[in-house]
Amino acid sequence: MKDNKDTSTHTLIGPFSQILTMTNLPEAGAIQDEQLQVVERAGVLVQEGKVLKVGNYDKLHREALENKYKLELIEEPMVLLPGLIDAHTHICFAGSRANDYAMRVAGKSYLEIARNGGGILDSVRKTREATLIELVDLLRKRCDRHLHEGVTTCEVKSGYGLTVEEELKMLEAIRLVNKHHALDLVPTCLAAHMRPPEFTDSKVYLQHILDELLPQVQEQSLASRVDIFVEDTAFTEAESLEYLLAAKEMGFDITVHADQFSTDGSRVAAEVGAVSADHLEASGDEEIALLRDAGVVATVLPGASLGLGMHYAPARKMLDGGLCLAIATDWNPGSAPMGDLLMQAAILGAAEKLTIAETLAAVTIRAAKALHLSDRGSLAKGNLADMIAFPTENYKEILYLQGKLKPTKVWKKGKRV
Numbered sequence: 001m002k003d004n005k006d007t008s009t010h011t012l013i014g015p016f017s018q019i020l021t022m023t024n025l026p027e028a029g030a031i032q033d034e035q036l037q038v039v040e041r042a043g044v045l046v047q048e049g050k051v052l053k054v055g056n057y058d059k060l061h062r063e064a065l066e067n068k069y070k071l072e073l074i075e076e077p078m079v080l081l082p083g084l085i086d087a088h089t090h091i092c093f094a095g096s097r098a099n100d101y102a103m104r105v106a107g108k109s110y111l112e113i114a115r116n117g118g119g120i121l122d123s124v125r126k127t128r129e130a131t132l133i134e135l136v137d138l139l140r141k142r143c144d145r146h147l148h149e150g151v152t153t154c155e156v157k158s159g160y161g162l163t164v165e166e167e168l169k170m171l172e173a174i175r176l177v178n179k180h181h182a183l184d185l186v187p188t189c190l191a192a193h194m195r196p197p198e199f200t201d202s203k204v205y206l207q208h209i210l211d212e213l214l215p216q217v218q219e220q221s222l223a224s225r226v227d228i229f230v231e232d233t234a235f236t237e238a239e240s241l242e243y244l245l246a247a248k249e250m251g252f253d254i255t256v257h258a259d260q261f262s263t264d265g266s267r268v269a270a271e272v273g274a275v276s277a278d279h280l281e282a283s284g285d286e287e288i289a290l291l292r293d294a295g296v297v298a299t300v301l302p303g304a305s306l307g308l309g310m311h312y313a314p315a316r317k318m319l320d321g322g323l324c325l326a327i328a329t330d331w332n333p334g335s336a337p338m339g340d341l342l343m344q345a346a347i348l349g350a351a352e353k354l355t356i357a358e359t360l361a362a363v364t365i366r367a368a369k370a371l372h373l374s375d376r377g378s379l380a381k382g383n384l385a386d387m388i389a390f391p392t393e394n395y396k397e398i399l400y401l402q403g404k405l406k407p408t409k410v411w412k413k414g415k416r417v
Contacts, residue, residue, distance in 0.1 A: 031319075044379060084152065085367035087278075090331065090332035104308070128160075153186065156174050189225065206239060255275055256272075276296060277299070281305060284314075285321070297326055304330045347403070365377035
């Protein structure tokens with residue numbers, strides 16, 4: 001009997017020198033390079049924006065000719081990977097904090113910079129002054145750069161508004177860009193970034209967010225994730241736990257700014273059952289064990305360490321301690337203005353002695369886990385055909401060149417962008 005299935009939706013892309021599928025890897029803990037699935041002289045068959053099959057190109061090519069599939073020919077040596085996932089950013093903002101940076105490298109402390117009009121509240125002032133259209137334009141340009149550098153999914157936080165109206169403005173800007181940009185944005189409500197000057201009591205402010213902001217965020221479907229900064233300069237362990245438990249009860253996924261300077265945040269993340277705990281520069285053995293036992297993804301942010309001139313999160317220890325490790329940029333106007341995910345991952349990998357497999361997993365399949373996304377991060381059958389190709393024959397060149405080798409082809413849901 002003749003098969004009448006529609007093959008016009010099938011496209012074979014290739015041949016690639018190598019395809020790294022990032023499939024069949026352990027969800028947590030150390031990964032050896034030998035565990036990577038590397039398919040040589042390979043192709044990927046895409047159907048309706050999803051991966052149908054990865055395999056030997058010649059075999060797939062014969063199948064494509066027989067079935068009259070579309071062909072997208074790759075004419076130079078290239079290595080294909082899943083699109084990169086940046087699981088922690090603050091790229092919806094206005095203004096620059098270059099003055100802060102100059103003061104910081106000249107030896108000024110965080111408090112001294114804040115007293116001189118800098119710090120997070122400087123970004124709050126500038127973001128509040130920006131119109132929705134201005135925020136949309138700024139965010140779109142940063143998304144353009146990220147996509148060009150191979151990032152196909154990106155988390156974006158609010159947190160520079162710190163009023164109901166301004167936080168909604170930020171989240172609306174993220175929604176508008178997400179609607180029209182090829183890059184997928186995952187919005188997170190970080191109204192609990194710090195206490196705004198309009199409030200003198202942190203508990204009162206957090207209750208205000210719960211009562212007045214989060215119901216509107218839900219009603220307007222602006223975000224399904226909530227974050228808080230647990231630190232002496234922001235919110236205490238007790239305040240954060242109470243707030244996050246209430247947000248979780250409302251149905252939000254939880255992520256936590258944890259252990260950047262002190263170690264209260266990891267306890268909060270473990271107790272509340274957060275999807276991820278992010279930063280973790282101050283984490284030690286006890287915190288690593290807490291996060292591992294609670295199944296919390298550890299998202300480390302080398303961009304913040306580079307921007308602040310401080311040590312990295314103990315990524316090697318985390319992997320050896322059984323954690324699922326993701327690497328993200330923390331791209332923001334203050335502590336992490338670089339925003340180059342591949343470069344930061346390569347530099348952290350060299351400093352912390354991560355295998356190539358561990359580093360690549362941390363910006364693909366494990367980063368997807370940090371965002372609770374099961375449909376991307378690997379080139380498995382049924383996953384989104386979010387893919388990036390590098391002009392090399394050897395995948396090891398990608399991290400060897402420490403971020404200077406960029407992808408020259410990017411596909412989002414199977415289409416070149």
